[in-house]
Amino acid sequence: MGYAPQARIDHAALRHNLKCARKAAQGRKIWAVIKADGYGHGMLRVARTLNEADGFAVARLDEAMRLREAGITHPILVMGGCYTQADLHTASDAGLELALHDAQQLRLLQEMESSKQPMTIWLKVDTGMCRLGFHHDAIHSTAASLKKCPAVAQLNLMTHLANADDLNDPATQVQCELFERIEHTGFSRCSIANSAGLLGWPASLSDWVRPGIMLYGVSPFSDTHASDQGLVPVMTLHSRVIAVRHCRNGEKVGYGGTYTCPEAMTVAVIAIGYGDGYPRHAPTGTPVLVGGQRLPLIGRVSMDMICVDARILPTVQVGDDVVLWGEGLPVEEIAERAGTIAYELLCGVKQRVAFVDQNEDGEG
Ligand SMILES: Cc1ncc(COP(=O)(O)O)c(C=O)c1O
Structure with a gap:
């Protein structure tokens, strides 16, 4: 919805x-x-x-x-x-x-x-x-x-x-x-x-x-990802772009203004935050996937939103699908960036996130 x-x-x-x-x-x-x-x-x-x-x-x-x-x-x-x-x-x-x-x-x-x-x-x-x-x-x-x-x-x-x-x-x-x-x-x-x-x-x-x-x-091992073990991620956390901003050189992004735009740049705002279970300690640089492109998070994670640097994706639009972890973006990588383990991220997804079942029937 x-x-x-x-x-x-x-x-x-x-x-x-x-x-x-x-x-x-x-x-x-x-x-x-x-x-x-x-x-x-x-x-x-x-x-x-x-x-x-x-x-x-x-x-x-x-x-x-x-x-x-x-x-x-x-x-x-x-x-x-x-x-x-x-x-x-x-x-x-x-x-x-x-x-x-x-x-x-x-x-x-x-x-x-x-x-x-x-x-x-x-x-x-x-x-x-x-x-x-x-x-x-x-x-x-x-x-x-x-x-x-x-x-x-x-x-x-x-x-x-x-x-x-x-x-x-x-x-x-x-x-x-x-x-x-x-x-x-x-x-x-x-x-x-x-x-x-x-x-x-x-x-x-x-x-x-x-x-x-x-x-x-x-992967249960600290230095490998699931694909190295032939494992396939079960949970993929998706959301969408809810705003696209054109910020000026020197403007500060998000709570505390911890990220300063180094030039005029496109910033995409995504509907995910620590209120959904996305880790608040994910730092600037943590990747998300938008249209298959890895864009880096910038500034602090809020309760309902994050901001990402969309300079390499000028066509980004409100409604674009975003992957926070899962298929194409290992949860192990996000956990490492946030200083935690994948177990904690998976267990921490909140009830307000809608769970959607895929491929329930059938073999393999
Ligand atoms: C007693 C016990 N056995 C097995 C497991 C499964 O461990 P893992 O998720 O690392 O495979 C756990 C998980 O913490 C556990 O506490």
Whole structure:
């Protein structure tokens, strides 16, 4: 409607990226990670399109329940686990699989009513990230307690990699080796790899892999773009030119007047701002695509607008389509310019942006 921004979601790209994950996984099962509203793409639309995933992984119980309520019958892993008896009951009734990362969660599970359906539990070991998970020294005793626990139907082991996106960091290999030593002590299934592990660290390919960002067509590595990995961007953020200005030499553009026109120049104003999720810290020079041409942002990002230097595109007109990131303009590049990561930009697209589905049906 009007000249408001649109996030176009390419479902064929989602299916393609899952195929890439499938190929890299070499027969391992895939938890498609769709937490945080499918990394900002819409959790349910992503789940429906990725129905060939072996299961879905989310961070929180309410995300898992939204999937169940929408009729998703796949295995679902709640990677943060549960924190109350009521939540454990909900998870058990919904047939969810739970990560278990600390002693309080262990006690809750041990105290769970025996009438409840036993669950698959993924014991989380901290192999070096110091975030969630039991210390590796405590894994044997914790596993022994869990094996005696009537609420546990199957006991699995998982960990998370802290820096797999840096292929030169030996810490990932150390994490994998530590995990492998623990894994040998009797777990039904194991899981280590995120996207970077799956694409870059063969030692992290365990029974199940947990790719997230690559499914959305973003490279998990800091120094490469999606196309280097054969991935296709799923979200392309579009908007339109809403004004064309002919500024004079020396005029200052936008809040704070941080950009001074070096000569008489054409400036295009585009309907996108931090109120839509475009990063406020994107500096002068950050590219946008207008008619396939890269034009540099100038001045500060406002809530609803940005200004770009249109000197190389004198034909620019109100209504011209603009790409802020996605097809033809990697979100990784915009994130780097803005001093953040693609994950944050994708998750940050606001509700007032219209989401438009493309290529929902069909193969590839
Ligand atoms: C425990 C866990 N596993 C897997 C993933 C997926 O990671 P990525 O999006 O880097 O593939 C995440 C994401 O943060 C996570 O927290």
